[in-house]
Amino acid sequence: MYVEYIEHVLEEADRAIEVRDYHMAERLLKGALYDEPGYAKVHNHLGWLYQYYIVNHKQAELHFKFAIRFDPKFDAPYIHLSNMYIDNRRYTDLREMMEGALKVDGVNKSFIYENYGKTHEASGEFSKAIKYYKMAIYETIDSYDADEIKSSIKRCKYKRLKRLF
Template sequence: MDIYEEYIESIIQMADQAIDNGQDDEAKRWFERGLCEEPGSAKLHFRMACLLQYGLDDKARAEQHYLLAIKFKPDYRSAYVNLAQLYLDNEKYVGLENLMHKAMKVEGFNKTFAYENLGKVAEAQGQFNKAIAHYRKGMMQALENFDVDDLKDHIKRNKYKRLKKRWKLWQREN
């Protein structure tokens, strides 16, 4: 491990200790110090984003740090996953859709996860056929039975919503 990595790990260790002691603001200061010295550290940006998202409830700044982590390390899969959850929780569907398309280009990224999130975007926008198509693509990529079961449930829910939407349209016309 080089001196750069040792420094980053020591900052993370001090911040983790502060978090363990319930001192989230102190942890934030440790990450800020580290980022002043190493502004291009994807790992520090990622850890700062996690603290902001889950500890300090600062979603906007968490998003910025996740994006910086991805900028400095484009294959940082954990940053994609956490940012996707942040976007989904805050109904930022355009951002989530763009992120998942970018993530699918990352070698080794979980395509099932990406297609599931693309399906959720389409579903939230009332595009049930598109959602079903994404969920089906996700099923083809899935390697675990529980993933397939979840995707089948998503498909069933979207078929119901599609039917309900058609029924309401039919009732208005008649």
């Protein structure tokens, strides 16, 4: 019953976001957190709202980290937080988060290895990046994801070759 109430609040917040009433969505989500402070999906939604609509990266990061703490197997906050770290070139933070995620059973290992590849690519370590991208391909079961990762490998090989000349 209580879970239904929280899920209803999440739906209401989504509707508020659709009509661009971001502050109403924020009030709804904060109200849900008042009632259930450890509900990971609410923290993830609030982080998502702060990341993409209200644009408060500090609050977004805080809520994504709470979502991960309260439900480490929930993939969404890892995805959003990693995107935020990549957008802000915070590769050390991304690598640290992926190290923690790697220890959690049930988290998408392909996603983790792909992000490791991105951190190494960004720091110019193309051979290490290729190694992690290959590990990501091995772990994925989605052909589209595998094709995307293969293009990352191709890009790193090109960059590595270009560096030689």
